[in-house]
Amino acid sequence: MERTIDEAAREMLRVAKERNLSTAWDRRDQQGVPCRFGVAGLCCRICNMGPCRIVEGRSPKGVCGADADTIAARNLLRMIAGGVAAHSDHGRDVAHTLLQASQDGDYQVKDPLKLRRLAYALGLEVAGKDDHTLAREVAEKALAEFGRQDGELRFVLRAPERRVERWRRFGIVPRGIDREVTEVMHRTTMGVDADYRNLILQGLRCALADGWGGSMIATELQDLLFGTPSPLRGKVNLGVLKPEMVNIVVHGHEPTLSEMVVLAAQSPELLRLAQAKGAKGINIAGICCTANEILMRHGIPVAGNFLHQELAVMTGVVDAMVVDVQCIMPALSDLVRHFHTVLVTTSPKAKIPGAEHLEFSEERALEVAKEIVRLGVENFSRRNGQVYVPKETMDLIAGFTAESVFYFLGGRYRATYRPLNDAIIDGRLRGVAGIVGCNNPKITQDFSHVEMAKELIKNDVLVVVTGCAAIAEAKAGLLRPEAAFELAGKGLQEICEAVGIPPVLHVGSCVDNSRILITLTNMVHEGGLGEDISDIPAAGAAPEWMSEKAVAIAFYFVASGVFTVLGSPFPIEGAPNLVRFLTEELEDVVGGKFAFEPDPIKAAHLMLEHIERKRHALKLPAPMYA
Numbered sequence: 001m002e003r004t005i006d007e008a009a010r011e012m013l014r015v016a017k018e019r020n021l022s023t024a025w026d027r028r029d030q031q032g033v034p035c036r037f038g039v040a041g042l043c044c045r046i047c048n049m050g051p052c053r054i055v056e057g058r059s060p061k062g063v064c065g066a067d068a069d070t071i072a073a074r075n076l077l078r079m080i081a082g083g084v085a086a087h088s089d090h091g092r093d094v095a096h097t098l099l100q101a102s103q104d105g106d107y108q109v110k111d112p113l114k115l116r117r118l119a120y121a122l123g124l125e126v127a128g129k130d131d132h133t134l135a136r137e138v139a140e141k142a143l144a145e146f147g148r149q150d151g152e153l154r155f156v157l158r159a160p161e162r163r164v165e166r167w168r169r170f171g172i173v174p175r176g177i178d179r180e181v182t183e184v185m186h187r188t189t190m191g192v193d194a195d196y197r198n199l200i201l202q203g204l205r206c207a208l209a210d211g212w213g214g215s216m217i218a219t220e221l222q223d224l225l226f227g228t229p230s231p232l233r234g235k236v237n238l239g240v241l242k243p244e245m246v247n248i249v250v251h252g253h254e255p256t257l258s259e260m261v262v263l264a265a266q267s268p269e270l271l272r273l274a275q276a277k278g279a280k281g282i283n284i285a286g287i288c289c290t291a292n293e294i295l296m297r298h299g300i301p302v303a304g305n306f307l308h309q310e311l312a313v314m315t316g317v318v319d320a321m322v323v324d325v326q327c328i329m330p331a332l333s334d335l336v337r338h339f340h341t342v343l344v345t346t347s348p349k350a351k352i353p354g355a356e357h358l359e360f361s362e363e364r365a366l367e368v369a370k371e372i373v374r375l376g377v378e379n380f381s382r383r384n385g386q387v388y389v390p391k392e393t394m395d396l397i398a399g400f401t402a403e404s405v406f407y408f409l410g411g412r413y414r415a416t417y418r419p420l421n422d423a424i425i426d427g428r429l430r431g432v433a434g435i436v437g438c439n440n441p442k443i444t445q446d447f448s449h450v451e452m453a454k455e456l457i458k459n460d461v462l463v464v465v466t467g468c469a470a471i472a473e474a475k476a477g478l479l480r481p482e483a484a485f486e487l488a489g490k491g492l493q494e495i496c497e498a499v500g501i502p503p504v505l506h507v508g509s510c511v512d513n514s515r516i517l518i519t520l521t522n523m524v525h526e527g528g529l530g531e532d533i534s535d536i537p538a539a540g541a542a543p544e545w546m547s548e549k550a551v552a553i554a555f556y557f558v559a560s561g562v563f564t565v566l567g568s569p570f571p572i573e574g575a576p577n578l579v580r581f582l583t584e585e586l587e588d589v590v591g592g593k594f595a596f597e598p599d600p601i602k603a604a605h606l607m608l609e610h611i612e613r614k615r616h617a618l619k620l621p622a623p624m625y626a
């Protein structure tokens with residue numbers, strides 16, 4: 001199997017081989033054939049009577065009597081809880097940061113208009129309050145959602161009425177964010193919930209507490225603090241690293257840190273220091289979701305997605321790699337020892353043996369960020385001359401949001417979803433699709449993301465992307481407006497040309513998948529495409545997923561009524577009833593369901609077939625350019 005489709009990555013993998021440096025791909029090979037019980041979801045180590053394994057014919061049940069469906073469902077639920085916890089803890093941190101925002105502090109309110117809209121959505125009295133008082137109240141209200149004991153999460157009520165009714169009917173409206181995570185952990189301990197259907201319902205409720213809770217809080221409050229993105233130009237891939245400059249790579253997730261690093265790198269005193277060290281300036285580049293955050297708000301270049309983190313270090317020009325939380329390979333600390341790069345951990349939640357730890361705090365945000373940048377600048381003169389920077393870069397447009405895309409589609413002065421809905425209704429567009437999620441060394445890097453997107457846009461489906469999928473599409477050039485003429489069908493081409501957008505729209509980081517939920521809701525409200533998200537000709541996919549966070553995302557999309565295709569199955573294949581429930585029966589419950597399909601073209605066609613079914617149900621005409 002090819003490791004990657006990315007020329008820059010290929011080049012760096014050659015360097016890795018020459019220098020005998022281990023990468024995620026090598027370690028994946030060293031793992032050999034994975035344990036078949038793990039793959040099938042048939043291993044349980046929840047209690048000390050086990051670990052138990054389900055073997056057909058010999059041991060169909062665990063010591064306690066749990067069967068394959070129970071065991072696989074419990075394991076899957078714990079993955080959901082892990083993902084929800086990660087996104088939501090990020091959301092909580094952002095709310096804490098918002099609490100600190102003040103006129104003269106490091107963090108300020110950057111989008112007062114959105115502040116007012118959000119305060120209103122949270123049920124706050126808006127009139128007569130200044131921005132920072134209101135921001136405080138929004139932060140407190142948001143924080144209360146985590147510990148809420150009863151009732152319903154406020155943001156859930158932003159979903160279409162039909163959707164909320166459906167959730168109420170099945171008892172899956174999340175109460176409090178932390179409560180749902182805790183309840184998953186409780187119900188999956190030994191001897192509690194043994195009914196895979198009942199377990200999955202709780203999994204859906206917990207996931208909804210992410211999409212319409214923790215992640216949505218993260219996205220919305222980040223917009224308040226750092227500004228709501230609007231489309232801008234940027235560059236991606238390892239060629240954005242500059243041998244003649246100090247390169248500081250920020251990797252991880254929370255813009256609370258990366259925003260400050262961006263600011264610190266503009267400080268005259270550090271720029272002077274960089275010059276004194278012989279550097280032409282300070283270059284900041286991003287990896288993973290924090291890259292998406294600072295790309296879409298500042299146009300900061302992106303060094304790459306998840307599987308690029310080790311490759312970036314191997315260029316030999318990364319003076320500091322600054323990380324916070326999530327998707328940071330512990331392998332980095334071994335790797336940096338072969339280079340001059342200093343790896344800086346910044347979160348008390350995420351330390352790595354061998355890394356330098358410089359703890360970030362909101363109270364001293366800019367000060368700590370400057371210390372971190374200084375570390376990088378001082379390290380510039382320790383470079384040892386071995387430089388392998390690939391030349392690859394690609395232009396892109398990023399920074400679309402539920403607000404801004406349709407600001408464009410609606411014309412400069414009228415934010416409306418009408419043109420988008422009309423295009424779907426008259427058949428110029430077949431529908432919309434989201435491609436999200438990670439890289440995974442089990443799958444050729446970026447291949448599935450890119451092939452799937454190409455197939456969809458060729459068939460007049462407008463594609464939105466987030467996270468590492470967004471970076472994959474960007475590297476392949478699909479976030480350029482020109483890509484519409486090269487690759488899109490005639491209908492999508494017309495729209496892209498009229499509005500000046502690429503056929504694949506970058507809508508942000510992984511917590512920004514909540515922007516897609518709001519977009520779909522706005523489409524419902526605009527009218528003509530049914531009354532619920534599940535009526536819209538839309539589909540989702542995570543073709544190269546690896547993280548528990550992707551499981552949480554997939555579950556909240558399905559729970560919100562979206563047909564979602566995964567490039568590799570959940571570890572549940574040994575549990576036939578559970579598989580049937582998730583891939584068939586669930587549609588009757590939430591209007592969405594899962595499919596598993598490794599071939600990205602076949603997966604795209606599953607999505608297209610679903611979109612056709614939805615068009616048919618809405619009695620829409622055949623696509624204009626079939």
Ligand code: BF8
Pocket residue numbers: 288289306326327436437438439467468469509510511546547549550
């Ligand atoms: O949160 S797509 S590899 S970086 S988990 Fe991680 Fe997956 Fe990338 Fe962003 Ni999302």
Ligand code: SF4
Pocket residue numbers: 044045046047048049050051052061062063064065066071189190191
């Ligand atoms: Fe085995 Fe049941 Fe304990 Fe799991 S919970 S380890 S299946 S006895």
